[in-house]
Amino acid sequence: MSARTRWLWCALFLVSCSGGEGDAVDGGGGIVILPGDRDGGPPRDAGPNVVGDAGFADAGTPRDGGFDPNRDAGPPRDGGPPRDAGPGRDAGPPRDAGPVRDGGVMALFSGEVFGNTTLAGSPIATRSDPFIDFDWGENAPQAGVPADNFSIRWTATVRAGFSETYTFITESDDGVRLWVDGNLIIDNFTPHGVTRDTATIALNAGQNYDVRLEYFDSGFDAVIRLLWASPSLPEQRVAAIGSSSYDGGVRDGGVVRDGGFVGGGPSSTRHTPRQLGSTGAGNGFYEYLPPNYSASGAPHPLMVFWHGVGENGNGSTDLFRVLVNGPPRLIDDDQWPNNRPWVVLSPQHPGGGCPGVSEIQSFIAWAIAEYNVDTSRVHLTGLSCGAIGSWNYLGQHLDSQVAAAVLIAGDGRGAFNNAGCNLGAVAIWGFHGTGDTVVDPQGTIQAMNNLIACTNRDDAILTTYPGVPHDSWTQTYDLSAGHDIYGWLLQQTR
Ligand SMILES: [Ca+2]
Ligand SMILES: [Ca+2]
DSSP states (O other), rough: OOOOHHHHHHHHHHHSSSOOOOEEESTTEEEEEEEEOOGSSSSSGGSTTTTTTTTOTTTOOSSSOOOOOTTSSSSSSTOOSOOOTTTTTTTTTTTTTTTGGGGGOBBOEEEEESSSSTTSSOSSSEEEEEEOEEETTTTTTTTOSSSSSEEEEEEEEEOOOEEEEEEEEEEEESOEEEETTTTEEEEOSOOOSSEEEEEEEOOOTTTTEEEHHHHHHHHOEEEEEEEEEEETEEEEEOOOOOOOHHSSSSTTBBBGGGTOOOOOOOOGEEEEEEOOTTTSSSOOOEEEETTOOSSSSOOEEEEEEOOGGGGGGOOSGGGGGGSSSSHHHHTTTTTTTTTTTOOOEEEEOOOOOOOOHHHHHHEEEHHHHSOOEEEEEEEEEEEHHHHHHHHHOOOOOOOOOEEEEEEOOOOOHHHHHHHGGGGSSEEEEEEEEEEESSOOHHHHHHHHHHHTTTTSSOEEEEEEETOOOOOOOOHHHTTTSSSOHHHHHHHHOO
């Protein structure tokens, strides 16, 4: 969802979307949902140490006896060669040869481009697009195609998320016509300036539909967009459905036709909602695929992000809440650089409370089987309730799936009590604002200091933000606090 859409939603539903969630936790016990809001706390930069040192909140004197401020500044403390430098870690044959692995590829609109306005003759070029959303101005749409007097036919398969009346919307300069499920529902194949056309059609949840859009530009500007909306679906670009394993074998709309690799546009173009029930996962989730991801290429690291309690939801109509904070927000806002190599999955926890241990374990297991990912580089991250659940998961499953975790404003005391120094098998970087009145900062501080005191830890880092309230995640995930969590995670292997 765009930032605009998100704020509209926030306004409509009176939900705090900047902080996004609030929860109170009594040492891993019961959760109390508060009207939490990061704006309710003291100003983020009011702490004595925050402003002075380029805004690095943890640059000050350690406040938590035993915490060495240099721990997160120097080279890796194990002093040895990088742990992923050993021979052969990635040298094996692609692990994605099996039939399962071709899930998760992104489907695209497949386009044929013609050198006239009537789609006549043979195509002069082809193209593959995650969305139809273009304003080419007076330029040509691509190399080898004229700037005027061209036409494009796009085809794809889409899937309805709801059994509702959908409105299909085109914005075009010049002509457009649109078929859904074989029905010509928009027919404005005439020269014109940018024009919005709409048509409605009833669709059924979970059903696949063929979409064909034909478009031409006869001169001057060239614009074409394809959007849809329903009572439950905010207006947004139409996305083709995502993978052969989800759709029963419709592969030709997808990456197979495009050399087998996902494209390299802005991050949001590869971010796809996967509603509960549309995949084999136990949660609805948002899926981000990095550029060049493919089912058969080099495996990518996997990041699994768990949100806070305010973003809990049913995994389908509520799924967009996942976009409120953390990596999925950055991805959706195109603030996620293409050189971050992870497949990022952001599941939505249903019901109340925080995600459970088995819920997290099962989701990761499914993801590892479904996507072409490097199982030595599975990284877990979460904020608030998502961090609490992740801590609890680590306390039981240690490094059986995960190499490292970045856990923000959570509570790891129960995990340490459970696993003791064995928790050190996972590299953990814990963050907490000391002004947090929603989740006790000691939940992170005590757990991390206990872990740091262990001799067999892999890597353990504590960063506190003096005076910062519950929302310490925004400045952590967007790197504005100056801690390169992404670079650090990529160094961590299992
Ligand atoms: Ca033109
Ligand atoms: Ca035109």
